[in-house]
Amino acid sequence: MKIIKSIIAAAVLSAAAMSTAQAELRLGLDSAPYEPFYARTAGGEWKGFEIEVGEALCKAMNEECVWVPIAWDGIIPALTSNKIDAIVASMSITEERMKTIDFSNKYYNTPAALIAPKASEIKSLDDLKGKTVGVQVSTTHANFAEAKIPGATVKTYQDFNEHNQDLFAGRVDAIVADSLALEPFLKSKEGEGMEVKLTLKDEAIFGLGVGAGVRKADTELKDKFNKAIAQILEDGTYDEIAKKYFAFDIYGGAN
Template sequence: MKKLLTTLAAATMLMTGAAFAEIKLGLDVAPYPPFADQDASGKRMGFEIELGEAICKAMNETCVWTPIAWDGIIPALQSNKIDAIFASMSITPKRMEVIDFSNKYYNTPAAVVAAKDMDIDGSAESLKGKIVGVQVSTTHADYANKVFSESSEVKTYSAFDEHNNDLIAGRVDAVVGDSLAFSEFLKTEAGMKFEIKATPTDEAVFGKGVGVGVRKGDAELLKKFNDAIAKVRADGTYDEIAKKYFEFNIYGQ
């Protein structure tokens, strides 16, 4: 009888997928509102935090948020320090060479931001001789290097807030980043002096949206995330969370 129960349990695990002891979700150590932030008590909050926890619940898995410096987050995944990247990472061909991605869970365009009184349109010509700030190891940095580096200085920063602070201080002339993340900055007293000058599109650089990054070949975990993303989209959980933060369709087409 004991042998039969053991066999049945093993068969059930094969059919349903074994549960993980815990899944370490990697996120950027720097705040990235409205996607990920912390309050004064250290409690995590934001769209991605709520969505990540809802996805883990849909997977029936225990997840632990694990902050990692952005430029080391893919190496942390590859070295098993984390199990997945849940940190607004765009799905791009370059990244897909080294890690796998789930289906997208949101998609927002990039933006070029500069002072309202600066006469630029986001083109390389209009930014000739200027200093452009970007966060290191991002698609926005890839875009800036591709488009602006021959005629402008591209300056990299470890965190999104850092290039915004240098924009305010006048140490850079423009910055490139996620349009939605900029929306929070532009609402601040200091940010009100700036505006979005352009929303560049380049699918080869920016990819088709943001997904969960997992180690190459981790098919079981990848399927869990894809199934859970589909589930929270279908049962209304995704929309319930999204409407707390956005007044438009963050998922995209």
């Protein structure tokens, strides 16, 4: 009897431990820095606009959250295989991605841009014929380059910062990326010789903004994100965070 009681007690404790372990909402983000949205400090803490927004959403949802870094091209598989509960990582809401996962309403929206050396004579996408364009793998920017820049060689990178360095080194002629994420590079010593050549718009490819990615079956979590997004927009929390990082409307107007 004592043995049976011990087994039952152990099972209860194990179940409680599992329940506690699973109580945290696991938010996936790219393991590479993507400033000013997210980056890891020397002490190992995550900082940035999206980190603050994510934590504000967790507070509004009354959820304990933990950030889980994952290589970008593995982040959707990590979600669908239940290694994370949501993607909060500057992922654009697109029809292609919605074939596999679902999204909350947007929580920000910025346009894509093509940057190149100031000395280059690139004025249109046609001017990229025969040139090499750098993009981060598994992004809407990569999809755009493949579909909309005929005659160019598209070179993909695992890390957003790697294509910036290759542009500086002259190994690519231009890169396509988020206009806001490119700002720190353009203001850096390496990027001072670069400039935005084109602002790119294509709703079919770039989508309607950035949202939290969730599994298609997780309608309850999607609804919680949507209510939390609405709450932090309404109560001023979102604006308070955004003003720390941007001098313009990062939300991008009406949804």
